[in-house]
Amino acid sequence: MDEYLFTRMYPAPLRASRTPFQRDRERIVQARAFRRLAGKTQVFTSRASDHFRSRLTHTMEVAQIARTVSASLGLNEDLAEALALVHDIGHPPFGHAGERALDRCLRRHGLRFDHNLHALRIVEHFEQRYAAHRGLNLTLGIREGIIKHSRDYTNEQYPMLAEYFLDQRPPLEAQLIDLADEIAYLTADLDDGVESGLLEIAHIRENVTVLARCYAIVEKEHPGIEDKFLFHEALQLMQNVLTEDLIENTRHNVLAIGAESLAAIRAHSERLAVFSPEVEAERLQEKQYLYDTLYTCEALSLEHDKAEEVVTALFDYWISEPEELPQGYFDEVQTEGLARVVADYIAGMTDSFILLQYAAIKRAIRR
Template identity: 55%
Template sequence: MTKMPTDDSLFTLLPSVGVHTNSAVELSRRAWPEPDHSYRSPFLRDVGRILHAKAFRRLAGKTQVFTRLNSESDHTRSRLTHTLEVAQIARTIASNLGLNAQLAEALALVHDIGHPPFGHAGEKALDEILRANAEYDAYSAQTGFDHNLHALRIVTTFEERYPAFPGLNLTLGVREGIIKHSRDYSCANFPELKEYFLDQFPPLEAQIIDLADEIAYLTADLEDGLASGILDLEHMRSELHLFATLFDTATQRYPTAVPRLRSNEAIKEMLNNFATDLMSETYRTTCELGIETLEQLRQAPCRVAQFSAEMESNRLQVKQYLYKHLYNSTDLAVEHAHASEVIKTLFTVWVKDPSHLPEDHQRRVEAEGVTRAVADYIAGMTDAYIEQAWQSYLISRN
């Protein structure tokens, strides 16, 4: 059995649990067989394919929290910059645990590729309108909008870069991680996903992505919320125990620094605390369960990647604070209402008359049904592109 490290500052590596050697052979398989590259691993090739995909580039024009068109600052995160921050965190954690850092990086880069414009407000609106029109979506096994499943369709079908195959032809390991990094799907409800080991937990590289995502956006949204003026520094100190402790430490170390720099230091240390705790607790849980192989990890009684009880309490406190004071704030309510109106109105208009869709999306109507074809078209848009479509619609009404 793997032994716990005697020095808490060091992590004994878990290479046998990660996607290496024999496990990498199976998970590096592609739907369309290709010869091995002379000097790049299969997962590193996936990193390149994701980085060069059109859908990845469009993340630069999609909302993370603040709508790209209405933000008063050029420094707030976009969906793309958030993705890059997740990749940095995931790569660091995977490397320190002896996991497959290239697989973790690929999964981090692709984890948000299926998000529609206008952030979570846009996703909620698209999901609601699809569910309201479910009776007209008989071509699809999916009800509503799920950005993980949409991401899978992007990388397997929608991207057109290669003459030899549709999509990006990513490895099985990356495709499995796309759909399973943040939730579990049952074979009964999603038989079309049966090749992705739905009765098993995903590899540890995929499991850490969801928590690396949380670390990235919780800390970044505190920073962007403060910069926007929606969040208040003193209120954060009174409500968030971990932030207050780290801010006080930063004040002691840098007493002459302006509050903004001390808050940045506290948020940076918060990120480091979360990441370090995740590595330590994931290692501890793996050892405690006696897991020494990927096969054992897949059959574990729970997901192994997790925070300690104390850090999980801090995570929930920060998340609840952000929902109450930032995500659901009156300052962002107008943006969310606009997102909902734009998406639901254009969806209704285009479902009634799909001739408004580009030719490639019109061709999908016969195969997938008009509601899914329209939803796919909207989901691929950037904030700016759907705003242009909205303005054109308003002009056409006059």
């Protein structure tokens, strides 16, 4: 691993007992923003059932997959795990519905909300655990991976991110995080969808090729077993199929270009950590199925509408009444601007806390 990825914004003593990325992992899991993931929506709100995934449990599943893939490829497992643990730390309450609402609110002020960039603000600015500086003082390798694991940014649009090699591909450990994320939620969302009663196993088998293929295998191995147990076995097999394809196709791509260094990975014109064309087609099919049958179904659409109402109402309230912000956030207005500060405050909330704030403000307005 190239040692420049170990550099930090502020000097920090080396520890013989832990690698730099292991120390980053510990700083991440001890952060308040990481703990708050337990109270943030993945697909279903925790109010619906304690059995559904939260952002935190999803993050743990991504970390497991990331370690498996990185170990199989001989990559740095500590870097991959730390990036998996931090990859969703910038998400606001109410999942993607909350993110869309915040982005719409900020657009009115000429700004945008991007959960990757917000995650970087969290680890560099908002977390305050050290006497000498703000932020978690994470390594360059982690900070680069936070912003580049799922998309590319350009120097022209984001000159403030120039230190993160925007004209180059990220390390493989960062590239694989987005795919580990896909594997985790493609498996989990089918599971939670059936658990919720919004999806039916038979319908999934008819419309999701990769799951149907896995189901046929486990059904043959376990004849006469109840559908729900076969479904769980098929989900596990599907996760393994996707994971192994990512491993093998990434290995093939690296060998095909003769890459023997991080510099060669960075210089390549495309990302190398990708699914094979066949599995990519199946991934896209399942993703479309989930969008059509689950993410946009009436029950969840009602939740999304409520989430957007809550986020928008609170944003508008604090824009018009900035003195009602907590003092620490109010003090940031001069340097960060009111709209960004309000968005920062809302983005840090859990689902339960934002609903309490919404109820309190509705009472205050009635008075």
